[in-house]
Amino acid sequence: MSTSSLHVFIILSIIPSISLTDGTQLILxxxxxxxxxxxxLGSAGHSSPKDGGFQLCSGEEAVLEVPxxxxxxxxxxxxxCFDNNTGKGSCQTGDCAGLLKCQGIGGVPPAxxxxxxxxxxxxxxxxxxxxxxxxxxxxxxxxxxxxxxxCGVAACEANLNFCxxxxxxxxxxGKVVGCKSACLAAKSDRYCCTGEFASPKSCKPSxxxxxxxxxxxxxxxxxxxxxxxxKTCKAPRYVITFCPPK
Numbered sequence: 001m002s003t004s005s006l007h008v009f010i011i012l013s014i015i016p017s018i019s020l021t022d023g024t025q026l027i028l029x030x031x032x033x034x035x036x037x038x039x040x041l042g043s044a045g046h047s048s049p050k051d052g053g054f055q056l057c058s059g060e061e062a063v064l065e066v067p068x069x070x071x072x073x074x075x076x077x078x079x080x081c082f083d084n085n086t087g088k089g090s091c092q093t094g095d096c097a098g099l100l101k102c103q104g105i106g107g108v109p110p111a112x113x114x115x116x117x118x119x120x121x122x123x124x125x126x127x128x129x130x131x132x133x134x135x136x137x138x139x140x141x142x143x144x145x146x147x148x149x150x151c152g153v154a155a156c157e158a159n160l161n162f163c164x165x166x167x168x169x170x171x172x173x174g175k176v177v178g179c180k181s182a183c184l185a186a187k188s189d190r191y192c193c194t195g196e197f198a199s200p201k202s203c204k205p206s207x208x209x210x211x212x213x214x215x216x217x218x219x220x221x222x223x224x225x226x227x228x229x230x231k232t233c234k235a236p237r238y239v240i241t242f243c244p245p246k
Contacts (some may be wrong), residue, residue: 006048018198024118025066025237026235027145028074030056034244036078036241039096039107040064040221043117046071053077054103056242071117075100076138077109081178090173093137110170112136112156114142128238129218129229130154132212135168136161137178141218141244147235154231156216157244165208182206182222193223200224 026049030036035057042048049064056062068073079092080100087100096102096109099134116128128142141155164179171177182191189195193203205213205222213221213228220229 003198005084009162010142021066022071023065024235026066026074027054027061027237028064028240029239029241030058030243030244031241032058032076032078034058034078035080035096036138036242037080037091038062038242039075039094039099039102039111040053041093041102041104041106042107043071043073048102048104050101052104052149053096053100055080055100069117069119070101073106073116074114075111076140077107078138079172093170093178111137112140114140114154116142119234124236125232126155128231128233129220130156130216131161132156132209132216133181133183133220133228135179135181135184136164136212139243141239141241142231143239143241144233144235145237145239149234150235150245152157152218152231154210154218155231156219157243157246158215160215163211165211168208168231180234182208186239200226 002052028038035055037053037055040048040052054133075094077091077094080089082089082100088098090098092161094109096105106149115131118126130140130142139159140155141157142149142151143153159181161176164176168185169176169181170180191206197203203224209222
């Protein structure tokens with residue numbers, strides 16, 4: 001059993017004793033070799049758990065409880081350094097205005113995103129995905145625990161930084177730390193699916209999006225990648241793993 005699998009086993013052996021009368025548990029596991037600083041942003045009208053950010057050391061896990069109908073996104077920040085007193089600093093990737101606690105501020109792309117809407121007044125289903133639309137900085141997955149048939153795994157388990165096209169590379173101190181999306185790099189309507197390309201019919205994946213899709217078929221590669229990227233489920237808890245084991 002891998003270290004990550006062992007941690008998830010320990011968590012799941014404890015969590016069933018916790019009674020959930022309302023809402024969903026998000027179990028965050030850091031399987032990376034270094035710390036990750038999760039960033040959390042609730043959608044309009046939704047709170048951001050833990051004030052939007054905290055440090056998760058290598059091998060650690062954390063449990064977030066979000067209310068029924070919660071909608072938002074999570075991402076992993078890397079290479080961060082913060083002042084212990086002020087909580088101010090910076091991250092090499094996914095930075096949110098130089099704050100430890102993002103407090104309603106999104107991460108600077110490129111960053112691998114986990115997006116979710118956990119039930120609405122119209123539907124009890126949970127909708128979730130791993131998105132590369134804003135680029136990539138680290139592998140991540142979202143796996144339902146205790147869901148029924150049809151529940152899928154959203155993931156980009158490969159490290160796209162190793163095969164990132166030179167036009168999309170982001171470097172810090174000579175090291176590749178992120179891979180831009182074609183939209184972020186080109187800033188054009190064609191690649192961003194905006195303007196005259198703002199529809200599934202007119203917006204087609206770029207060559208870079210197709211590359212991302214080939215390597216990470218369980219993730220969104222461009223704005224209208226709904227058929228393969230969007231997952232549905234109704235589970236009481238989900239494990240979100242940074243650097244998931246392959």
